[in-house]
Amino acid sequence: MFFRYLRQSPSRSSVRGALVRKAVLPVLTCSLLLASPLLSTVSQAAPSPSIAMHGDPKYPKDFKYLDYVNPDAPKGGQITYASQGSFDSLNPFLLKGVAPRGLWDADYGYNVYEPLMARSADEAFSLYGLIAEWADMPEDRSSITFKIRDEARFSDGQPITVDDVKFTLKLLEEHGRPSYKSQIKRIVAIEEPGPGQIRLVFDNGEDRELPLLIGMMPVLPKHAIDPENFAKSGMYQFIGSGPYLISQVDAGSKIVLKRNPDYWAKDLPIKIGQDNFDQISIEYYRDGTAMFEAFKKGQFDIQPESDPARWADQYDFNAIRDGKVEKKVFSSNLPTGMSGFVFNTRKPVFQNRVVRRTLATLFDFDWVNKNLYHGLFQRSGSYFQNSSLSALGEPASEREKALLAPYLDTIDANILDGSYLPVSAANNGEMRKLMRAALSDLAGEGYSLKDGVMVNEATGAPFVFEFLSTTKEEERLALVYARVLERLGIKMEIRTVDSAQYWERRKTMDFDMMKMSWSASLSPGNEQKSRWESSQRDVDGWFNQAGAHDPAVDAMINALLAARSQEDFTAAVRAYDRTLINGFYVVPLFHKGEQWVGMWKRIRYPETEAKGRPMAGYRPTVFWYGGE
Template sequence: DYWARDLPIQKGLYNYDEIRIDYYRDANAMFEAFKKGLYEVNPEGDPAQWNKGYDFPALNQGRVVKETFNTGTPKGMSGFVFNTRRPIFKDIAVRRALAKLFDFGWVNTNLYYDAFDRAAGYFNDSELSSIGIPASDREKELLAPYPDAVVAEVMDGTYRPASSDSSGADRTVLREALSELQGAGYELKDGALVNTASGKPLAFEILVTTKEDERLALAYQRTLARIGIQASIRNVDASQYQLRRQTFDFDMIRNSWGASLSPGNEQSFRWSQEAADQDGSFNYPGASQPAIDAMIEAMLAARTRDEFVAAVRALDRVLVSGFYVVPLFYLPDQWMARWTTVEHPEQTSINGAKLETWWRVPE
């Protein structure tokens, strides 16, 4: 007898009389439980599992179905993060060259069944993204006081992360990156890339805490080694990883920043100059640019949707131009598997599948 159950804003929502949530300490045990019907809805994010793991009797008999849902919300940025507080990553030319050396094509084909799309900006696959779109007059106006904050190809919408032939050893990309690093003051010496002035090798540590991140780091490490860059991988437990991440005690980590259609104050905690020096903030790369602060301020001050979109796109352009991460990838759609004892509306929201709109099929 919920008082608002018949109001228009609640129509079709919260149809269950009872919801039970079971917790599993092991992902394999959890999936086996789903296959046996011990729980009925399984969101899936593992491409290998989605492509190979759903061959079991209940699915073959039609009692379990796999479904893909489109979403209209931004796909955020997932990437290997350069800690620009470290001297080795202070030079944007070095970061830009290193970002080219992640072979997305090889990783996507060999590890993920070509399931992912390449991340490019921080609001991918939405109206807030600047990727593929020339800057509007309003964006140019916002960015005018900061003429060096956005590189030309990001401003005109032609920027894309480097693509390869998916071989894991694209010589064209390797030559381009090596040439850029030589322009930044490095040279190949006895098979190692070293700083011409100091003689120190271009070497850094990738900090990971999961097997998946370690696998990605190993793929990146192999490509880096082809031009003499020494990337070591250190796998630490979750508590140590969290401490080092909170205190910015790392060279490189993997991180994902989620996104919505209404970004707001949280962008300051992620990207502002103040957050760069604040332990525990989400400004892991140490981005510290007046242009970023100004774009966040413009976003928060916007009073129309057009002003808001322009400010967010301008922020996106500044972040992309800073080459703070090696862009990785995102799932373009939402994957869900369910037993047919549960149903959902034919049309889903812009956010994709929402369990609060689903219901149990009457027996």
Template sequence: MPLRSRLFTACLPLAAGVIALCLGGGAAGPARAAPAHAIAILGEPALPAGFDHLPYVDPDAPQGGVMRYGVYGTFDNLNPVIVKSALTTARGLWLDREFGNLVFEPLMQRSVDEPFTMYGLLAETVETDPDRSYVEFQLNPKAKFSDGEPVRPEDVLFTVDMLRQYGRPIYANWLRPAVKIEKVGEHGVRFTFDDTADRETPLLIAGLPVLPEHAFDRAQFGDTTLKPVIGSGPYVIADVQPGQRITYKKNPDYWGKDLPIKRGLDNYDEISIDYFRDANAQFEAFKKGLFYVYLEGNPRHWQTAYDFPAAGDGRVVKESFQTKTPVGMRAFVFNTRRKVFSDVQVRKALSLLFDFEWANANLYYGAYKRTESFFEGSELSSIGKPASDREKQLLAPYADELEPDVMAGTYHPAISDGSGSDRTLLREAVNELKAAGYDFKGRQMVGPDGAPLGFEIMVQTAEEERIASAYQRTLARIGVAVSIRQPDDATYQQRKQDFDYDMLLFTYYASLSPGVEQVGRWGSSSKDAPGSFNYAGVGDPGVDALIAKMVTATTREEFVDTVRAYDRLLISGHYVVPLFNIGEQWLARWSFIRHPDVTPITGYYLPAFWRDPKAQ
């Protein structure tokens, strides 16, 4: 493949060997392709040019009223893209899993009913070539920020510059292949990539926010702020009560309200998000109608807590939603940066002693299923499937890291007798630890250096403490000393960002199109990057190689085999103690909050909900 990293004389590099931002055209680039309304990771977009609306919205949804959400935690910042805000930014501003992009908007909007397809939003069209050596966006001439200023190519260039300097590590990964960015004509922006680009790169670039250059101070961009920020999205920030509440009001002059990609969305006049430091207080507020949607994930709570009057008389509705995507991996995460967890054999031994059967029966009414794969419940999972010839070829260089049952597809997490003290598993764990050089000294398990084997589990909520306590009791039976700490939320977030913990609980959400985001979770480059999601501290060349292969696959078959191979390598590494999943989504809502009849493959989609006008 020809070298694509040549910088043109019209470009001024910001840093040697990093990037060039160009305000004018340069020498001829790659051959042009036809501009399109959308771009898919593999194959063609599901919706044709000129589509009327997304299939999972009601294009005639009523408009108006107030939506109130309640979330657990706190916030101290309104700039969602900087490292300092990685875990304490206000919800809803940008790239929010539940609430969408209320203030900032991407060049293109992702469909939640396809594995990975982007449709035009700020960008009216997208253009790329079969090699995906470049991507060019033509901005919609009608696009405006909330203060009436137009969205310009210069704003895209500014955004890239700021993300490179101050953004979270994930954005640096997305932008790394872009060696030249230039303004093309009045409304165009072209990104030219080097040989490290892959099929996903143009879609990731399309998902970047566009920030207004005129509304930010370059010198202070990396600092947290509580001053309301300006974006191009459907809402503006109306009120900020730090750590307690943020209120958004719909912009009556929102530029994109008539776009097909926006029909049936952004249905409220006002959105308020209240923060709670206590989970019980959060639910009590929902019961009283202080906010209107409660996202449930606890079977015990789901079965026992909805005995209040509003749930009994139908004013509060409980609903289940089916999905067609991986359920995600909820797990205890070993911080392998810590000496105690640096040995995979120790991690394997400790993983044997989470008694799922006891916890499920005694804490959760038997409602959970044990999670086994990082892509549980989808074709991407390796569980129950022997490694294919392509997988074996991909994994051959890392054969020493792989467990035979994982390769054979027969691996399952340990199954106990449900007693909370399964002697067979206790004995197996002790034997694994002895093989790693550990042994009993009195009633304590001690290491080769004579130090007792013990660690701290950092938890965020009372429910996390509950399940950690169950794990703690079983580990104590073989002399492993475990303490549990629940710091205040600000301390928790800071320690999490700085990787200052032994073990914590985390959910790795998964999709049908895993890609470069895996670098931020498991890649070597993110291991020591503050604010990354590599909580386990993984730095494995095999993991890196499979992520690289994953994002360059050209067929669905090749992609599936690569992800399954990747799944096998992560499972064999015993970086986490898998917990459990429900297999569906649970949501409770006040009955005046309605939603479309169609559910996308990812499950409920809150931005498509609306408030019944009769209940305004």
């Protein structure tokens, strides 16, 4: 059974914390417990339609709409997006299969499925009621209570209930992605303190982000989902409560969503000015060249551009000259994150940190930037670069040193004092110096050159590894890196595979090195566990590709999750950044300071978007159709 009932007398209700931790947990056969409302006596804060990770939400209780939308945006028309690759599932909540964009998507919108609470785009991390009318969370964050809106409906008109929330938790705990499972397993009791209310009690309040993450979980219909078919993934369709319905599916190549005319939440303040198109299409292309050619012909509307060479040289086609397409530059106030060639440290060749640090010095960024990208990129060095959370240029504060105290002697001095920067050779002479230094460093780790081949002196094995790629751009970058390594007798074999094989090998950690990007926000939290915590090293999935297994990294993740003040949070994230940099899990690549987007002018956007008011830059969910 998923729930186990606990019977207790009222006289014991005053010892909820001790009861849950000491008496209940040892006898549970499942991770969740359904209990009487008497079980919880921790005082709650006043119910609120919004909650924030730190401090108070930006918008007052009576706000009318978000600052970055056009509240008068017209409804109608259509928008078509493009994505590279393919899809073989319609279930975005499973690890199995690859689902299309746009069903449950931070970029293209939570169009078909919806969370209890919705995140605003112009704050670090605040949530506003969507399916939930309000949330009630004690100061110690040991629980959270949601009140389901009376008017909340699934797309078939059935009301959303507490039973649907409980059903979803069970479904995702048993079959969902690892991130869902890890969060749900920390719920030790489920209560119903009032009509339409559900209280989730956690094992402790140390993870202060957990209540907000639970608020961002989807709510799925108990009456319309067969758990067995849900678990199989594939093309099994099920409904949600969002503003769109799945209208057409061309397996692997296209999905079409059409507006639900009876969408229940269209007049909520959190939804005003959004979901403006009658139809949303997402079309898939095998490679970036074909996709760009389709954009030039108007087969889709928005082209987020990542290639500086193309941005500089190839946006001179007829539609540009005719004024039908414009090049837009948006700013983002979020950290730029990290992009790099990730070392799979599960592989013996990359288990040595000094070897990884040495290899990271050999990427010829200056040549690549000048010759391939018109000098438009900046070198990446921090996982939270261009923000107050980055450790670059910042000596470790006393708060940070206290957090890092058990690990200080394992962290490079230049990373602690803030002087670390990724190594880049400005010219051929400097590259030769770096190569000589690399030979010396590798010799110190038991490698030597024999007949032009770098070998491990202990085993006699040549230094050989494979780079896994799926795009021409990745292959081009890898070739530049491989040529430098070849001069040191290191052989990097480049294997380019189709998207299906690439994603399968990525999920199962079946690679030596590949290109990865980690996005960043001003409120990093539990997603960092999936990406870097030791417990995720041997779990198949999309996240801890590096195979990180470092107690310093684990401790800093716990510290940032437990931080109660902004000062403590900033110190914890900077200390965490230092531990990631110090692990040398990647060959750092580069980032853009701005967002480049090609847009057909039939798509319009609020002027606040052009000014970059949303922290993440442009947001298609607030665009609308302006006519041909």
